[in-house]
Each structure stands twice: as C-alpha cells, then as structure tokens.
Amino acid sequence: MRAIRIVTASLVAAALSVPLAWPGLATPQDGGQHAERGTLRAAAPRGLVIGSAAAGGGHHLDQPYPDPFTSDREYRRLLGSEFSSVSPENQMKWDFVHPERDRYEFGAADAIVAFAAERRQVVRGHTLLWHSQNPAWLEEGDFSAEELRSILREHVTTVVGRYRGRVQQWDVANEIFDDTGALRTQENIWLRELGPGIVADVFRWAHRADPRAQLFFNDYNVESVNAKSDAYFALITDLRAQRVPVHGFSVQAHLSTRYGFPADLRDNLQRFDDLGLATAVTELDVRMDLPESGVPTAEQLAQQADYYRRTLQACLDVEGCRSFTIWGFTDKYSWVPVFFEGEGSATVMREDFSRKPAYHALRRTLHEARRR
Template sequence: MRSIRFATVALATAALALPLMAGSAAADPSAGRTAAPHSHATSDRLRAAAPEGFVVGTAVAGGGHHLEQDYPDPFTYDREYRKVLARQFSSVSAENQMKWDYIHPERDRYDFGQADAIVEFAKRNKQVVRGHTLLWHSQNPAWLEEGDFSRTELRAILREHITTVVGRYAGRIQQWDVANEIFDDQGNLRTQDNIWIRELGPGIVADAFRWAHKADPRAKLFFNDYNVEGLNAKSDAYYTLIQDLLEQGVPVDGFSVQGHLSTRYGFPGDLKDNLDRFDALGLETAVTELDVRMDLPESGEPTEEQQRKQADYYQRTLEACLAVDGCNSFTIWGFTDKYSWVPVFFEGEGFANVMTDEYERKPAFYALRDTLKEAAREDDCKKHGKHHHRHGKG
C-alpha cells in the first residue's frame, strides 16, 4: 500500500496570523477608497436576521482562478474579508480549496492546509461547513486525468479520496456535494468529460454516496448542479435518478441548485415548484452558489434599474427556498465583487455579488436581509400563535 503524505495546516495557520500584505487593497488605508459602511448591530447581519434553523452561507474565496490574480490569497491575507465573512454568515463553503486539484495535487499527497484553516475558522465563528466537492468532471489534477489507470485502480483512487477527505472532517462538515454537475443541459449523463462515469460507468455515482456516508454517517449528502433551478430536462434527469437511487437504498439526502443567474435571462419562476418535488421525495434542498451577474455599461457602473433587477433575483431565490420546508441552507457564491469569479469567466459581465469591491452593501444585500427578517417575524408569529392556542385550550 502506498504511503500517503499529508501537508500540515501549520503554514496556513501561520499565514492567517500574518499582517496584511502590501498587495492587499485593504492593507492601505490611504489608497483613497471610501470606508465601507459597516454596521455592527446584530440585527444588520444576515446570519442574525435569518429564521431559527436557517443557515446563510457564502463561498470562501481562494484557490482556483485566484492563484492567477494580482492579489494575495483572499481568505489568508485579507483581514477585512475575514471580518465580514465571520460577521455576516452562519455557513461557509470552500470555493476551490476542497476540490480535487487543490486538496489532492499528487496521487500520494493531500494538501489539507487551506481546507483545515476554513473548517477551524468556521468552528471559531460558530458556522457550519458545506464540503465541495467529491466527484466532478472539472478541476481534477493532471495526474488523475492523464494517468494510465485500470478500472480497478481508478475505483480504488476515488474510494480512497472520498474516505480520506470526508473522514478527516467527520462531524465537522454539515453537507457534502458528493456528485457535482453529472448531467449536461439536455439531461444526459456526462459520459465523455467525467472521468469517473466514462471509465467506471454510472453506478460509480451510487458508490460515491455509499463511501461518503460510511466515512461520515452524520453528514448530509447532496447532488449539486447549475441550470437546474427550474423544471427542465436537466432537473428532470436528477429527479428520475434520485428516485431510482432512493429505491436502491443509496444514502442520498439532498438536492441543491447552484443559482448562477444572469440578468440577461428571465428569472426561473418555477424554482419553488422544482424544489417542492424534491422535498416531496423526503430530501433536503438547498441553494448553494447564488450570484447574479449582469452586462455592465462602458462606464463599468451599473444603472439603478440593473441593481434593482439584481436585488429582485436575489430576493426571489431566497423567498423560494424559504417557502420550502426542507430548504434550510442558502449560500451565495462570494459576497464581494473584489474576489468574484464572474469577470474571469464571463467577459463583459460582473457586479454579481451583494457587496462592492470596497464591501459597500448593494440593494441585493438589503433585499436578502429584509427578506430574512420578514421570514423570522412570520416564524415567531406562528410559534406565538400556537403557544396562545395551547393555553387557550387549557
């Protein structure tokens, strides 16, 4: 059996204690930036506004495309970023730091430094963690994609990876995206670009869930994808597959919609109906990667109408989740445009998050906060109503 070397968390932990580096925008108070209008009132935090038992999360920026950007690692070096991350959110997801190419860079070596730091940060700040992701066609290391492995070897590699990674964080990660983006938009399995399905067959998906459950029986295990917000061929494919897996006794706990939306397109008005049907299967549901990008004018500044439309998309997505009993996890894919993936991958589009580069809150932020507060008030009213009714009967 090959020996497996684990990178220690020491480097990442030490880096978290470092002063901000000069390359970080937040490090230079004389850079002419407007101070971010932060409120320290508990009622002005998304996590505090939420109804009891409903978590509000964000992706933790780092790894992936950030390595090619002209700033230091956001999570490690930007103190202001970490302050807002802790203050506003009750759930965190690693944007890239738990993906294969980052956490398993060589066959016999794992690098848990950043993932460990995120999980420890969450513990200190009373946040839950979503693990992302275990089986995916993208962001796999070259050693895996270009290796000459037999089916037996490949299956053993996946099983060992899932057992090792999920086992390391057993009891500390609330939900795992076990299988990510396994269907194309027509509802066909990715039999060509997904190495696991291509080489091992569709049954490997069920095995991944079984292995993850064995490694951490308490974690909730999810399918996760984009363009499945509404009722369409792709979400239908998941609905059919999950029914089949549940009948086989495969431990599938949830279905999540990513929610990478654009104001170019209409809002998926059947989002609640779609979540409802998965809820009816007994699954938990979640929104896991919400952002709302837009085409920016030449000035780079969005119009008031664009900001209003963006806020509406954020609000309607949250309202749909809140309206479904089993949708208790709502995650936006980053909170500041300073570290957004959108301009890197969608040329000409941007302004997708709820805060600007300077952490100023957009209408979308207030739309989320106010919607959460209203939902919390309604929950309180229902509880008080039941309480008074019980006493009346006595």
C-alpha cells in the same frame, strides 16, 4: 496500500486546536458575538443557515492579489460576522487538495473548517466527484478501471473522514448531467471509465466516512423543471429505492439578468422536498452586462436585487430548504468577470464592501421571514 503523505501548515495545525462543535448545532441564533446585529445571519429565521463561498484557490491564484481568505482582514471579518455557513470555493476540490497521487494538501481546507468552528458556522464540503478541476496526474494517468475505482474510494474516504463531524453537507456528485439530461460520460473521467454505477458507490463511501453528514447532488441550470432537473429527479428516485444514502438536492443558481428569473424555482425545490430530500441553494450570484463605465445602473441593481430576493423567497417557501449560500459576497473576489467577458457586479457587495440593493433585499426578506 501505498503510503500517503498528508501535508498541513503548522499554523493551521494550531488553529485546529480550537474545540469543534457538531455543525448541526450551530444556528444563526447560536452565533453569540459573531451574529452581529444588522447582519444577514442575525436576520435569518431559526433553522436556516446563510452561507458564502470562502474565496481562494482556483482562478484566484492567477489574480493580482494575495489569497483573500488568509490576507484580507476585512474580508475575513465580514465572512465571519455576516454568515452562518461557509463553503470552500476551491480549497476542497481535487486539484487543490490532492495535487499528487500520494500527497494531500489540507492546509487551506483545514483553515476554513477551523475558522468556521471558531465562529459557530457550519461548513458545506465541495466537491467529491466532478468532471472539472481534477489534477493532471489523474486526468492524464494510465490507470485501469480497478485502479481508478481504488483512487476515488481512497480520496472520498480520506477527505470526508478527515472532516467527520465537522462538515454539515457535502456536494458528493457535482454537475453529472448536461443540459439535455444526459450523463456527462465523455467529460467526466469517473462516469466514462467506471460507468454510472460509480455515483451510488461514492454516496455509500461518503456516508461510511461520515454517517452524520448530509450528502447532496449539486448542479447549475436545474433551478427550473426541465430536462436536466428531471434527470436528477429520476436518478435520485431510483437511488433511494436502492437505499443509497442520498439526502439532498441543491441548485447552484448562477443567474444572469440577460435571462428571465426561473419562476418555477419554488415548485422545483418542492418536488424534491416531496421525495423526502433536503434542498438547498448553494452558489447564488446574479451577473449582469456592465455598461461601458463598468458601473451598474440603478435599474440593473434593482433587477439584480429582485432576483436575489425571489431566489431566497423560493427557498424560504419550501420546508426542507434550510441552507442558502451565495457564491462570494464581494465583487472584489468574484469569479464572474474571469469567466464571463463583459459581465460582472454579480455579488451583494461592491469591491469596497459597501452593500448593494441585493444585500438589503436579502436582509429584509430574512427579517420578514423571522418575524412570521
């Protein structure tokens, strides 16, 4: 086996000296000084973690601001106080963490994991097998099927093993079906070159690397009962019959006020819960078409708040849905305007971190659930 260089910054190494608790023990009520009164994490009922993506990497590298996670003090304060779970937005994806075949860059991911441990937050790892954000050396390399399989296994074992006992949930296979319910066999290098059986192997490898982590399928446009979510239901049923360690199914919930709310979200989550799976909402945001002024109307903000509230309520109504994550909490660093021209204002806070009606709708819904 060829030698592999693992690179981390000395500052991150120092941060990792913080004792790391098993993430399953960190709940919103255990947050101590970090569960400030009036925050989302303080309002959450016992057993439910409230998360946010930690901005950095990916499209942020091309924006006219320094890395949010490391440079914005108020952003870090709110990320630590408002949430009991953190997801690296891009910092654990292949192109960021494995930029060369023989080199890993763990500095940014290590810093997030250390930040979470210090604030008694859990971590969602994102992601191990995906068709997007792969490094050029991988996508453009001339590898045999045997070499590709070895590369994937080494990556999964190395990354999951590094955070053994410190990542609560992993998005193991991300977006492997298209909207018709067909596997992405052309877009996804792993499915195309190694066949669909590689999905089961990745779950097995991840489980061996960290037997305590919960392993998930994760996708968008699966909030409703439809061809895509049906494909996951059938695949997971088959994999579990083979005793493949699949533990959860999660809906990303990138929603838009252009479209109606997925009213059967709760029923869809429930059918996966009935299989014995954990369920989760992992990447919620609600984008909208902005007026010429760039400032949402009161009606738009009310509709957005309703979508946030109904998504949270659907999760609360399903016993096994115990992880609820929004994909960033401030418009200052949202991915939406970069990828959806003319749309924006998708998060629960404005660029100045003032709270929108969506934030208050989430906190009120959490508080009501906690009182029950």
